[in-house]
Amino acid sequence: MNPDPNHAMTEQRRRFLTSAASGLGCAAISSILQHDGLLADEANPLAPRESHFAPRAKRCIFIFLAGGTSQVELFDHKPKLEELSGQQIPESFREGIRLGQTGWNAPIMESRFGFKRYGQCGMELSELLPNIGECADEICLIRSMHHEAFDHAPGELELSTGIDQPGRPSMGAWVTYGLGSESQNLPSYVVMINHRSPNSRHMAWGNAFLPAANRGALLRNQGTPILNLATPDGISPEMHQAQLAAMNRLNRLNYQRTGDPAIAAKIAAYELAFRMQSAAPDLIDLSRESKTTLSEYGVDRSGQEGVFSRNVLLARRLVERGVRFVSVFQRKWDHHDAIAAKLPIQCHEADQPIAALIKDLKRRGMLEDTLVVWGTEFGRTAITQGNWNNAGRDHHPHAFSLWMAGGGVRGGCVLGKTDDLGWRVVEDPVHTNDFHATLLHLFGLDHKRLTFRYQGLDVRLTDVGGHVVEKVLS
Numbered sequence: 001m002n003p004d005p006n007h008a009m010t011e012q013r014r015r016f017l018t019s020a021a022s023g024l025g026c027a028a029i030s031s032i033l034q035h036d037g038l039l040a041d042e043a044n045p046l047a048p049r050e051s052h053f054a055p056r057a058k059r060c061i062f063i064f065l066a067g068g069t070s071q072v073e074l075f076d077h078k079p080k081l082e083e084l085s086g087q088q089i090p091e092s093f094r095e096g097i098r099l100g101q102t103g104w105n106a107p108i109m110e111s112r113f114g115f116k117r118y119g120q121c122g123m124e125l126s127e128l129l130p131n132i133g134e135c136a137d138e139i140c141l142i143r144s145m146h147h148e149a150f151d152h153a154p155g156e157l158e159l160s161t162g163i164d165q166p167g168r169p170s171m172g173a174w175v176t177y178g179l180g181s182e183s184q185n186l187p188s189y190v191v192m193i194n195h196r197s198p199n200s201r202h203m204a205w206g207n208a209f210l211p212a213a214n215r216g217a218l219l220r221n222q223g224t225p226i227l228n229l230a231t232p233d234g235i236s237p238e239m240h241q242a243q244l245a246a247m248n249r250l251n252r253l254n255y256q257r258t259g260d261p262a263i264a265a266k267i268a269a270y271e272l273a274f275r276m277q278s279a280a281p282d283l284i285d286l287s288r289e290s291k292t293t294l295s296e297y298g299v300d301r302s303g304q305e306g307v308f309s310r311n312v313l314l315a316r317r318l319v320e321r322g323v324r325f326v327s328v329f330q331r332k333w334d335h336h337d338a339i340a341a342k343l344p345i346q347c348h349e350a351d352q353p354i355a356a357l358i359k360d361l362k363r364r365g366m367l368e369d370t371l372v373v374w375g376t377e378f379g380r381t382a383i384t385q386g387n388w389n390n391a392g393r394d395h396h397p398h399a400f401s402l403w404m405a406g407g408g409v410r411g412g413c414v415l416g417k418t419d420d421l422g423w424r425v426v427e428d429p430v431h432t433n434d435f436h437a438t439l440l441h442l443f444g445l446d447h448k449r450l451t452f453r454y455q456g457l458d459v460r461l462t463d464v465g466g467h468v469v470e471k472v473l474s
Contacts, residue, residue, distance in 0.1 A: 051444025056408025121412030144416020155377030371407025
């Protein structure tokens with residue numbers, strides 16, 4: 001038994017901050033009660049905070065195309081693949097490269113799709129992405145991404161958390177930890193999914209050892225928007241409000257007696273949860289959006305195409321309402337076979353709404369301080385996997401592509417270069433840690449100063465490496 005009288009109070013606070021389902025009860029700690037003087041910083045981890053320096057981005061929509069998008073099909077045109085198609089890869093390309101489900105006897109395969117130049121900048125992108133191509137002058141394309149994680153879950157964690165092992169906070173959690181929330185009625189970090197969750201599941205948007213309020217809150221675009229938030233059947237809004245008022249009176253009396261910040265945090269949680277019950281249904285009600293907007297995003301499309309379109313439009317509505325970080329996961333890009341047949345389907349699903357998002361944000365004057373990211377856990381090999389007539393490509397973390405738009409990045413910019421086969425980075429390499437350092441920099445956060453003391457170490461998103469990629473900044 002611990003004789004310290006503060007131990008019970010600390011333990012009570014710890015249990016409250018880490019036990020709420022889906023991170024929502026903890027997200028509620030960001031209540032406006034701080035201005036009443038009731039919430040200490042420890043009990044209000046989402047209170048708005050000053051950045052280290054002037055930010056360029058205030059919010060981020062991170063679109064994670066899980067599975068591993070093929071850079072040589074979409075973003076990194078390699079004519080040499082056509083010349084060597086059907087041949088074995090030269091011996092000089094093999095050193096230091098790990099293969100998974102593919103052997104070295106697999107032949108080189110050219111891209112099954114053509115490339116076009118888009119925008120005034122003349123950026124080369126796949127013919128499968130014509131709508132995104134129209135936004136080329138807003139996009140900064142990085143062709144030299146790389147890391148060491150080979151399989152899906154480690155790769156997802158590498159891009160999401162900065163390290164390929166479980167137990168680290170996601171980048172959305174780090175951003176909200178550093179800056180707090182601008183929203184009074186919604187979580188600061190929201191996650192949406194179509195198809196299936198990424199392999200790493202909640203770890204891709206988790207808080208790990210950061211306060212649980214920084215964990216991403218799952219939002220559903222149909223039914224009850226936020227799980228574990230609905231009022232039970234038979235309880236009217238008036239009854240619920242009266243119940244909340246009674247609990248708050250008792251909690252306030254107890255707070256005045258003890259001064260325990262955990263009590264103030266509970267008051268904030270109950271009040272924000274009540275406000276969220278009204279805000280969340282309004283959020284997913286698209287009836288006030290114009291027919292033109294709904295059509296531009298493709299919300300009327302059937303099946304998963306419509307679901308993804310709706311999620312991307314909801315992402316815009318979330319950041320409009322002060323949500324700091326939105327992750328949209330779409331998992332269908334793991335093309336080990338039939339890439340010629342499957343890739344166009346996924347591109348058709350993603351191309352229209354993502355381009356509509358960029359155009360919509362720009363039209364509303366929001367793109368300049370809203371960062372939009374197309375991310376994936378790794379690229380694909382230049383050599384085939386499977387039967388030639390039904391071939392796909394294996395995992396390839398040694399060189400892949402990622403792009404950003406808005407939020408202080410240079411539009412019409414291409415950074416980095418890979419070799420003739422899209423196999424290795426040969427110019428301006430950008431490690432995952434460098435990307436994260438740059439993302440934090442755009443938010444006005446110094447990645448070396450944004451730390452959290454955990455197990456005796458000052459841990460950061462960029463681990464022990466990373467540098468800001470100045471060339472992508474506007």
